[in-house]
Each structure stands twice: as structure tokens, then as C-alpha cells.
Amino acid sequence: MSEEKGLLHGVWETVKTVVYALLIAGAFRTFLFQPFWIPSGSMKDTLLIGDFLFVNKMAYGYSYASCPSIRIPAVGIDISAEDFCGVFKGSDSRLFGSEPERGDVVVFRHPTRGDDFIKRMIGLPGDRIQMIDGVLQINGEAVIIEEDGFFIETYEQQGPLGNTPMCMNGSVGIGGDCMKERMYETLPNGVRHAILNARDDNPRPFTDNSGVYVVPEGEYFLMGDNRDNSGDSRVPATQRGVGFVPLEDIVGRADRIMFSSAGRSMFAFWTWRSDRFFKAIE
Structure with missing residues (x-):
């Protein structure tokens, strides 16, 4: 084989390797797991800003939302799952x-x-959800609440977005201790998880007292664990919430944190939270 043919053969083998790798990665992301970074504090302290996890797409099966999305604002790329698989949107089954x-x-x-x-x-679907004096009610029954002291974090800009946390102890200033009440909530099926209460004088009254939300057939009601700092199903999607979420819009279930960084960049290794690596999500 001549030197020129050998070079072309080497280039072709490299191109094939890259293409195969991209196809495998695309299939992995489309059908099995999707990477997800936590950008906000709405799920504290179950999930913290900077946690990295994989979403299990097999947990609930597949809909149009299972298709990958590609968003790279720096170069103007914004391709959503609907762009890839919008033809399947509107289906009643997965x-x-x-x-x-x-x-x-x-x-x-x-x-x-x-x-x-x-x-x-x-x-x-079919549930009646309400908040009364800060306690979640499901089908007319209050969930079990156990007090668990305080969740304390440093008041500072967090993550790439630079958001600052909400504190129940007022304006503590940069570097101060930001406190929230921490409690455990047990749902009717026995799932027990932590929730946070950030303020008792919340200007958004629905966080502590609300009307009754009746979940429509084929849809679901979702809430953040950081109850006073979460735009969720308590607020319509057109008003900075999410409203009821159709089954077809669900991507998958988050089971385990793989990596976590408290800094503005994942490359700031001194901000890594090694105690959260491979931590199961409760």
C-alpha cells in the first residue's frame, strides 16, 4: 500500500470511528439516559444547584419528549425534542x-x-391537591410532617446563573448563613423526603394556603421540594409555573446524582461536592 493510500485509509478509519461514536452516543441519549444539570434551587435540599444526573428514560417508556434536544446558546443552536419528534406529539400512549x-x-x-x-x-390523575397552613393535602388528607431543624447554606451567587438563595432569616448579606426550616414529608404511598420552608410571610399565598387543584385525566401535578421558591403545578404555565403536566411531556425519572459542583464551573475542582457523587435521590 502506498504512503498516500495508507494516509487516506487512516483518515477514513478515524472518520468512521467518530461517526460510530456519535451514533452510539445519540442512541444512548435518545433511548436510555439523558444528562441533566440542576440550574436552580427549586428542589433543595434533595437536589442542589450544580448537581449532575442522568435521567432514566426507560422508567415510563417513550414519547416525543424522549427525543434529545440540543441547546448551545453561545453559537445559536436551539433544537428541541419537538423539532426532532414533533410528529409524535399529541399521542395518548407511550x-x-x-x-x-x-x-x-x-x-x-x-x-x-x-x-x-x-x-x-x-x-x-383524579387527585385533589391543596395547601393548608403550609401542609400538603392529598384527597382531603394531610401528609405526615416531621420537623428536622434547619437547612443552612452560605448566601452567595450559586451556579452558572449566579442566583442567590431565599432565606427565612432575612437579608443576611454575602457570606452570611442563609437559613430555611427543614422538614420531612411522608406521602400516602410511604415515600418520605425532605422539604424546605423559606418564609412565613410569603407574598405568594398559594405556597402556604391554596384552593383545591383537581388533576385532570392523563395529567400530573408536580411540586418542588423547596416549597416557597418553586414555580410548579400550583401556578399555570403561562404565569411562570408549569401547571398540570401531560404524560407525553414527561422525559423520565431521576434516580441518582452522578457528580456535583458548588462553583460557577464544573472545572473548578475545589468546589466539587464529593459527598454527593453517586448519591441516590430520595
Whole structure:
């Protein structure tokens, strides 16, 4: 084989390797698991800003929302799952589908914005959901609440977005201790998880006292664990919430944190939270 042919052969083998790798990665992301970074504090302290996890797409089967999305704002790329698989949107069934369970931590597509969100599954089709004096009511029964002291974090800009946390102890200033009440909530099916209460004088009264939400057939009611700082099913999707979430908009279930960084970049190794690596999500 001549030197020129050998060089072309080497280039062709490299191209094939890259193409195969991209196809395998695409299939992995489309059918099995999707990477997800936690960008906000709505699920504290179950999930912290900077946690990285894989979404299990096999948990509930597949819909149009299972298709990957590619968003790279820096170069103007914004291709959503609907762009790839919108032809399948509107279907009442999922391929290999199964129902989400109460208490699951779920990733879903926002009904109007198309972004991926993560919240906890609280209400199933037909449920009646209400907040009374800060306590969740499901079908007329209050969930079990256990006090667990305080969740304390440093008041500072967090993650790539630079958001600052909400504190129940007022304006503590940069570097101060930001406190929230921490409690455990036990749902009717026995799922027990932590929730936070950030303020008692919340200007959004629905966080502590609300009307009754009746979950429609084929839709679900999701809430953040950081109850006073979460735009979720308590607020319509057109008003900075998510409203009821159709089954077809659910991407999958979050089961385990793989990596976590408290800094503005994952490359700032001194901010890595090694105690959260491979931590199961409760």
C-alpha cells in the first residue's frame, strides 16, 4: 500500500470511528439516559444547584419528549425534542409506557416553553391537591410532617446563573448563613423526603394556603421540594409555573446524582461536592 493510500485509509478509519461514536452516543441519549444539570434551587435540599444526573428514560417508556434536544446558546443552536419528534406529539400512549409513581423525581418538558424541568411527582390523575397552613393535602388528607431543624447554606451567587438563595432569616448579606426550616414529608404511598420552608410571610399565598387543584385525566401535578421558591403545578404555565403536566411531556425519572459542583464551573475542582457523587435521590 502506498504512503498516500495508507494516509487516506487512516483518515477514513478515524472518520468512521467518530461517526460510530456519535451514533452510539445519540442512541444512548435518545433511548436510555439523558444528562441533566440542576440550574436552580427549586428542589433543595434533595437536589442542589450544580448537581449532575442522568435521567432514566426507560422508567415510563417513550414519547416525543424522549427525543434529545440540543441547546448551545453561545453559537445559536436551539433544537428541541419537538423539532426532532414533533410528529409524535399529541399521542395518548407511550411506547413501552408505564405510569409515574407518587414521590418520583421527574424530568419533563415545560408545556409552553419546551425547556426541561425537574420536580417531584405529587398528584396523580383524579387527585385533589391543596395547601393548608403550609401542609400538603392529598384527597382531603394531610401528609405526615416531621420537623428536622434547619437547612443552612452560605448566601452567595450559586451556579452558572449566579442566583442567590431565599432565606427565612432575612437579608443576611454575602457570606452570611442563609437559613430555611427543614422538614420531612411522608406521602400516602410511604415515600418520605425532605422539604424546605423559606418564609412565613410569603407574598405568594398559594405556597402556604391554596384552593383545591383537581388533576385532570392523563395529567400530573408536580411540586418542588423547596416549597416557597418553586414555580410548579400550583401556578399555570403561562404565569411562570408549569401547571398540570401531560404524560407525553414527561422525559423520565431521576434516580441518582452522578457528580456535583458548588462553583460557577464544573472545572473548578475545589468546589466539587464529593459527598454527593453517586448519591441516590430520595
